[in-house]
Amino acid sequence: MQHDQLSKFFDENRQIACAFSGGVDSSYLIYSAKSAGCEVRAYFIKSQFQPEFEMNDAIEFAANHNVPLTVVTFDALEDSVVAHNPHDRCYYCKCHILKKIRELAGADGIEIICDGTNADDDESDRPGMRAMHEYGILSPLRECGYTKADIRRLSKEAGLSTHDKPSYACLATRIPTGTLITAERLKIIEHVEETLFKMGFSDLRVRFMPPDGAKIQLPDSQMGMALEKRAEILKAFSPIFKITVLDLLSR
Numbered sequence: 001m002q003h004d005q006l007s008k009f010f011d012e013n014r015q016i017a018c019a020f021s022g023g024v025d026s027s028y029l030i031y032s033a034k035s036a037g038c039e040v041r042a043y044f045i046k047s048q049f050q051p052e053f054e055m056n057d058a059i060e061f062a063a064n065h066n067v068p069l070t071v072v073t074f075d076a077l078e079d080s081v082v083a084h085n086p087h088d089r090c091y092y093c094k095c096h097i098l099k100k101i102r103e104l105a106g107a108d109g110i111e112i113i114c115d116g117t118n119a120d121d122d123e124s125d126r127p128g129m130r131a132m133h134e135y136g137i138l139s140p141l142r143e144c145g146y147t148k149a150d151i152r153r154l155s156k157e158a159g160l161s162t163h164d165k166p167s168y169a170c171l172a173t174r175i176p177t178g179t180l181i182t183a184e185r186l187k188i189i190e191h192v193e194e195t196l197f198k199m200g201f202s203d204l205r206v207r208f209m210p211p212d213g214a215k216i217q218l219p220d221s222q223m224g225m226a227l228e229k230r231a232e233i234l235k236a237f238s239p240i241f242k243i244t245v246l247d248l249l250s251r
Contacts, residue, residue, distance in 0.1 A: 005144040010036035017105035017113045018042045019098070019137065020069065021050075022058030025116030027162040028151045029141055030067055033114075042069045043104055045097045047076035048183050049170040051190045061162065070104055076172075077183060085181050087127075089172065094128035098135040117142045118151055166203035175208045188240060195236045199229055203251060213243035220250035 010016075016033055020026045020042035033040045044058045055071065062069035074096065077083045081092050098113075105113055115132060117139035123129045132139070141151065148167075155163035174189045175181050185208060192206050192214065201222055207215040214237060218226055226233065226246055237244040 002144050002146055002150070006032060006140060006146075007036060009140045009144065010038050013038070013112045013138075015039045015110055015112065016041075017101065017108070017110040019101050019113065019115040020044050020058055020062070021116065022054050022056075022061060022162075023116065023168065024148070024155060024162050024165050025118050025141060025151055027061050027116075027160060028155045028158075029114060029116045030061075031065060031155070031158060031160055034065060034067065040067050041105070041108055041110060042067050043101045044069060044071045045100055046071060046073045047093075047097075048186045049076055049093070049172045051168075051171060051194070053194075054168065057162075057165075064161075070108075072100060072104065074100060077181060082172075083181050085172070085175060085177055085179055087177050089127075089177075089181075091127035091131050093172070094131035095135070098131055098137060102135055112138065114138045114140055118148050119145050120148045169205075174206060176210065179208070179210050192237060192240065196233070199232060200225065205251065207247075209243065209245070212241055213245065214241040215245050215247050217247045217249075217251050223248075223250065 010033055016038055018026060018030050018040060020030065022044065030040055030042060042062050044055060046055050059069060059071065076093055076096065079092060079096065082089055101113060113136070115137050117129065117132070118141045121129070121142065152163050171186045171189050172181055175185060189206055189208060193204060196204055196206070196216070201218060203219050205217040207217065209215050216226065234244060
């Protein structure tokens with residue numbers, strides 16, 4: 001039933017633009033559209049909120065699947081509302097991103113813009129989804145009832161490298177609501193998360209704890225490794241943070 005609905009969507013929309021993050025959902029959306037014979041163009045908007053590896057993953061996926069990709073950078077912190085980090089920061093940030101994608105897609109002659117939102121995404125908990133409604137962004141995976149589990153399973157069956165890629169929220173989510181977001185803080189978070197990745201950790205978060213602390217969040221299966229590598233972690237974190245804590249509640 002889901003497949004029939006998605007096929008119908010692509011039958012009715014033969015040319016689409018995709019707001020591309022390089023993640024599991026938008027990658028599967030692009031793959032499905034290409035498999036249905038649609039003309040697809042992807043757009044990745046790079047701000048300080050995305051780590052370099054996300055952009056690199058998007059570029060690699062697009063190249064491997066012969067999808068034209070436009071990458072544009074913008075300064076998310078230029079908007080003082082976004083920088084001051086209110087509870088609905090995501091709405092304001094998403095408006096900037098979607099406005100840019102709509103402009104770029106329009107210049108490329110594409111009217112239909114889609115994103116990879118899935119059926120598990122809770123609209124009440126995602127201010128950015130309000131921006132998508134306002135800018136007329138379609139979410140065919142969500143509309144056709146595809147859950148994250150569905151998308152991972154189908155991506156694995158299709159041989160997509162993204163099928164087991166951990167979900168990765170933007171770096172701004174690491175900074176508590178109401179705490180000023182600065183480029184320096186984002187770079188620090190990106191750096192220490194990358195350091196943990198290189199140690200062998202995955203699917204992690206490092207949360208900024210004002211004024212100068214960090215909280216590491218890991219899956220339950222990696223708690224033991226964190227204790228084993230305690231000295232290595234402290235060596236990396238201590239020059240940057242006065243306090244480093246491990247959240248005992250697993251991700």
